[in-house]
Structure formats: C-alpha cells, structure tokens
Amino acid sequence: MDILLSATALTHLVCDARHPLISHWRLADEMLLYNIGSGKAVELIEDFFRISGKALTTKSRISELSGGQKVILMILLAIHSPAQRILFVDINHALDPEKYALLIALTDGKASGREFRFRNRGDVD
Amino acid sequence: MARLQGVSSDSGTGAMLIEAGSYPIWQDFTLWVEYELEFRQGGFYHLTGQNGSGKSSFISQLLLPRLLALPHRYVLYLEQQMHLQLFTVKAFSAMNKANPILADESMATQFLLKDLKKSFDQVPRDSYLIMDETLYIDSHLAYVRQYLQTCCIIYTSHQSIQPEAESIIFEPVSVELSKVYVRPD
Amino acid sequence: MSALIKFVLATMALILFCVFFCVIWLDRLALQLIGFLALSMLLASKRGFRGWFKQVRILLPFTFTLAAVYLLFGLLKVSDPSGARAGLEFWSVYGANRIMLLLSSVLAIRVCYSYVSFDDLLALPIRISLLKYVILGKLLYEAAFSSYRQICFYQSLIPSLQVGGQSLKSRFNFRLASLLALLYYIIGEAKLKGELIDNRIRHCHQREE
Numbered sequence: 255m256d257i258l259l260s261a262t263a264l265t266h267l268v269c270d271a272r273h274p275l276i277s278h279w280r281l282a283d284e285m286l287l288y289n290i291g292s293g294k295a296v297e298l299i300e301d302f303f304r305i306s307g308k309a310l311t312t313k314s315r316i317s318e319l320s321g322g323q324k325v326i327l328m329i330l331l332a333i334h335s336p337a338q339r340i341l342f343v344d345i346n347h348a349l350d351p352e353k354y355a356l357l358i359a360l361t362d363g364k365a366s367g368r369e370f371r372f373r374n375r376g377d378v379d
Numbered sequence: 380m381a382r383l384q385g386v387s388s389d390s391g392t393g394a395m396l397i398e399a400g401s402y403p404i405w406q407d408f409t410l411w412v413e414y415e416l417e418f419r420q421g422g423f424y425h426l427t428g429q430n431g432s433g434k435s436s437f438i439s440q441l442l443l444p445r446l447l448a449l450p451h452r453y454v455l456y457l458e459q460q461m462h463l464q465l466f467t468v469k470a471f472s473a474m475n476k477a478n479p480i481l482a483d484e485s486m487a488t489q490f491l492l493k494d495l496k497k498s499f500d501q502v503p504r505d506s507y508l509i510m511d512e513t514l515y516i517d518s519h520l521a522y523v524r525q526y527l528q529t530c531c532i533i534y535t536s537h538q539s540i541q542p543e544a545e546s547i548i549f550e551p552v553s554v555e556l557s558k559v560y561v562r563p564d
Numbered sequence: 565m566s567a568l569i570k571f572v573l574a575t576m577a578l579i580l581f582c583v584f585f586c587v588i589w590l591d592r593l594a595l596q597l598i599g600f601l602a603l604s605m606l607l608a609s610k611r612g613f614r615g616w617f618k619q620v621r622i623l624l625p626f627t628f629t630l631a632a633v634y635l636l637f638g639l640l641k642v643s644d645p646s647g648a649r650a651g652l653e654f655w656s657v658y659g660a661n662r663i664m665l666l667l668s669s670v671l672a673i674r675v676c677y678s679y680v681s682f683d684d685l686l687a688l689p690i691r692i693s694l695l696k697y698v699i700l701g702k703l704l705y706e707a708a709f710s711s712y713r714q715i716c717f718y719q720s721l722i723p724s725l726q727v728g729g730q731s732l733k734s735r736f737n738f739r740l741a742s743l744l745a746l747l748y749y750i751i752g753e754a755k756l757k758g759e760l761i762d763n764r765i766r767h768c769h770q771r772e773e
Contacts, residue, residue: 263759263763263766264766266767267763267764267767267768268760268763271460272460272462272484273460273462273756273760274460276699276703276757276760276761276764277699277703283686283699286686286692287692287699287761287764287765287768288764288768289692289764289768289769306430306431307431307551307554308431308554309554318405319431320430320431320433320435320436321430321435321459321460321511321512322429322430322431323430323431324460325430326430335764335767335768336767336768336769336770337767337768338767339767340767344514346537346538347512347514347537347538348430348512348537349430349537350428350429350430350537351537352429353429353430447720452726453723453726454721454723454726455721455723456721458718463711463714463715463718463749464718464721466715466745466748466749466752467715467718467719467722467741467742467745467749468718468722469745469748470741470742470744470745470747470748471719471722471725471741471745473744474737474740474741474744491722491723494722494723494724495723497723497724498723498724498726498727499723501727502727506723
C-alpha cells in the first residue's frame with residue numbers, strides 16, 4: 255500500500271477503503287488500535303447504527319460486517335479517534351451515495367481544529 | 380420457514396437460473412428472490428442496493444456455488460477488496476513465468492481477464508464474469524466487450540452505472556431480510 | 565487474577581522448565597519421560613485429548629526425522645560430543661532424550677500460555693508500540709492457518725485451471741502455487757498490517773508515546 259509509505263502517512267492517519275479494518279476480531283480490539291475509550295465507544299456505536307442500521311456492541315465480531323459496513327466502521331473509528339489529521343482514500347467507491355453524504359456531514363460536524371482530506375486512487379499528490 | 384430452492388441451467392441456451400424463493404444466507408440473514416432470476420450468455424447485469432443489502436452475500440453464497448457446480452463453464456470472480464485473491468493470482472502468474480510480476484489489483488485483474496480470453500479462444504464455453512465493487516470496472520467492461528462478447532457479466536458498483544445493464548435490486552426489508560427483484564422497465 | 569500476574573507466572577514456569585529439563589535433567593531419560601507425560605496430561609486437561617493429539621501430530625514429522633538421524637549416527641558409529649566413538653546404544657539414549665525434550669518444550673509453551681488469553685495480553689500494562697507485536701503475531705498466526713483453503717478456492721476461479729483433466733504435474737504445480745500464495749500473503753500481511761498499525765499508533769497514541 256504505497257500511500258502508507260509516502261510522506262502523507264507521517265502527517266495523516268490514512269484510512270483506505272481497500273483495507274478498512276486491521277483485525278477481524280471484536281470491535282473492542284479494533285478500537286484499542288485507535289485509542290478509543292468507553293465514552294467515545296458509545297458515541298461510535300450510536301453513529302454506526304444511525305448510518306448503517308446495524309446494531310453493534312464492543313464484543314461484536316467485525317468480520318461479519320459487509321464490505322461497505324467495514325468502510326463505514328473504519329471512517330467512524332477514525333473520526334472518533336484522537337487523530338488530528340485524517341486522509342480517507344477511495345471511500346466514495348465503497349459507499350452508496352446516501353451513506354457517503356451522511357459520513358461527509360459527520361466529518362463536517364467533527365471538524366473543529368481537525369483536518370479531513372479525501373482522495374481517490376489516481377489523484378496526484 | 381425458509382425453503383432452499385434448486386437451480387437449473389439450460390446450457391443449450393447458456394442461461395443460469397435462480398428460482399424464486401427464500402434463501403437463508405447467514406444465520407440471521409435471508410434473501411428473498413421475488414421472481415426467477417435468469418443470467419444469460421451475453422447478458423449484462425448490475426446488482427444494486429445500499430451497503431449491507433446482501434449483494435456480496437448473494438454472489439458468494441448463492442450465485443458462485445451454483446455457477447461452479449455447472450459443468451463446462453468458465454467462472455471469473457473479482458472479489459470486493461481483493462487482497463488474498465491478489466496474492467493467489469500473483470503466485471499463479473509467477474509459477475507460470477508471467478512477465479511482469481503482478482504488483483497490484485489492476486495488473487491482477489488484467490491478467491485474469493487475459494487468462495479468460497486465452498482459455499475461451501482455446502476451448503469455447505459458457506463464461507461468467509462477476510465483478511464485486513472492482514476498481515477500474517469501465518476498462519474491464521471494454522475489454523470483455525471487445526474480446527468476450529458472449530460472456531455473461533454481473534457486477535456491483537455504487538459508482539459505475541451502465542445504462543444498458545439489467546438492474547437487479549437488493550432492497551432491505553428489515554435487518555434480517557432483503558428482497559431481490561429485477562427493476563421493471 | 566490480573567493479566568500481568570498470569571503472564572509473569574507463565575513466563576516463570578517456562579523458565580523453570582528450561583532450567584530443569586534443558587540443562588539439569590537433559591540426560592535423564594526417565595525424568596524427560598515423566599515431564600512429557602505430565603505436560604501431556606496438563607494439556608489434555610485444558611484442551612482435551614483431541615487438542616493434545618493435534619499438537620503432537622504436528623510434531624511427528626520432526627520427531628521421526630530426528631529419530632532417523634540419531635539411528636543413522638548409531639549405525640555409522642559417529643563420535644559422541646566428547647569425541648569418543650559411540651554406538652547404537654549411546655545414540656539411541658542421546659536421541660531419545662532430545663526427542664522427548666523437543667516434544668516437552670512445545671507442550672510446555674502451549675500449557676504455560678494456555679492460561680494467558682489474548683485478552684490478558686491486550687490488558688497488559690505495556691505500551692501500544694510493544695503490544696503491536698502481540699497483535700501482529702496473532703494476526704499472522706491466524707492468517708497462516710486459516711487462509712490455505714481460501715487460496716485453493718481462488719485458484720479454482722482462475723479460468724485456465726477450470727479446463728479439467730489435471731495431470732500429476734499440474735496438480736503438483738497447483739499445490740506449489742497455493743503454498744507460494746500463502747507465503748506471499750503472510751509476508752504481504754506482515755508488511756501491510758504492520759504499516760497500518762504503525763500509522764494508527766503514530767496518530768492516535770502519540771501523546772502516550
């Protein structure tokens with residue numbers, strides 16, 4: 255994944271829709287990687303239900319989510335993480351237009367002081 | 380009570396049929412096929428629906444097993460978020476001394492399409508190409524239309540809408556059930 | 565019991581095993597046998613007889629290879645470690661000790677760390693930059709053992725392999741390609757997941773580092 259080797263990876267949390275999740279275990283294990291505590295976890299789970307219609311708990315096995323749901327979860331994990339600068343790659347490809355619009359609106363809402371960038375494969379740096 | 384339906388294939392006309400009925404896909408998810416679905420040679424089908432509506436599950440749990448059970452056919456499936464498949468194709472191409480070594484998904488899919496063409500040219504058979512959220516879908520379609528005109532193409536994409544494709548809609552009825560039907564003209 | 569205490573106790577047990585069975589009792593066949601039986605019973609009590617048999621079965625090829633090598637040494641009267649000419653009797657006892665030790669060592673690791681779950685490891689009070697190796701290790705272990713079947717499935721989806729009438733050579737190549745794919749996959753996963761985890765540590769845990 256060349257984008258991870260680029261200078262962007264030093265400055266941004268890179269979230270690529272081709273590799274949305276790292277583990278395939280429980281939601282709690284993935285949240286550990288993003289340093290998301292129990293307070294944020296509740297908010298994340300509520301956002302996920304609101305956007306995808308699927309109820310999750312911290313013990314839910316994330317391998318059972320559909321491809322699009324994994325991308326939604328990746329975006330929410332990034333948004334609720336402490337990362338200040340986040341780059342999303344190819345997410346519009348993986349999401350239906352309605353979900354994409356909801357997630358863009360969510361990034362607008364969480365923006366204060368943080369930077370969210372969006373890139374499609376083939377875009378030049 | 381969900382009932383499993385059979386599948387039939389009239390290999391004389393090159394159509395693969397999935398009969399109407401309820402198909403339990405996962406423990407807590409069922410697909411309800413409202414009317415019989417027919418996938419013909421030379422046909423072009425777009426499976427469309429929101430995220431989580433069961434398109435990929437339909438492909439992996441219903442369509443693929445039935446296609447693979449048919450005799451004398453080619454089935455090429457390009458998976459969503461191609462990862463393990465990429466390494467499999469890379470290993471195969473390396474063993475067959477392909478040049479250059481496949482580096483990414485784009486090269487791997489081109490390799491597979493060329494392999495399909497080569498196989499078809501040698502031994503013509505009913506062919507099915509299934510693309511699940513594949514990147515560069517437009518270039519793949521152009522290749523298939525040029526070299527594999529009788530191939531049945533089934534694809535899912537939120538971005539690439541081909542007007543000439545027959546749309547098969549996946550409509551969530553509840554979290555545990557999606558209805559599958561052909562979009563009326 | 566806290567995760568840290570469990571981990572420390574398991575590590576201490578393993579160190580004690582190494583000191584006694586790998587050093588002090590290395591050439592005591594009876595004690596090596598008792599050690600193997602005791603560890604077998606402990607593993608069987610934890611994972612059942614099937615779990616024990618599954619573990620031992622994986623080691624059987626190595627066991628037979630070692631036995632064959634030591635038998636050969638004995639038949640050829642290869643000199644012992646002190647330089648004196650040694651016969652079948654010496655090498656069979658020498659070999660039996662090492663083979664028992666090999667089996668016991670693997671069982672000891674399985675037994676000691678069977679009391680420490682993955683959740684316990686994640687709960688250890690260590691930095692995420694070190695925990696990364698635990699997570700990555702588990703990911704790669706699972707990738708290694710669960711991907712082969714899927715690889716064979718993807719291979720069956722390559723059009724030129726659907727023609728049928730597979731010769732012995734093509735079936736051999738199929739298996740070889742599957743193993744090569746598994747190797748590519750594990751190396752690829754190690755690189756990709758390692759970079760993804762590093763990226764998350766850098767941007768989500770940076771204040772703690």
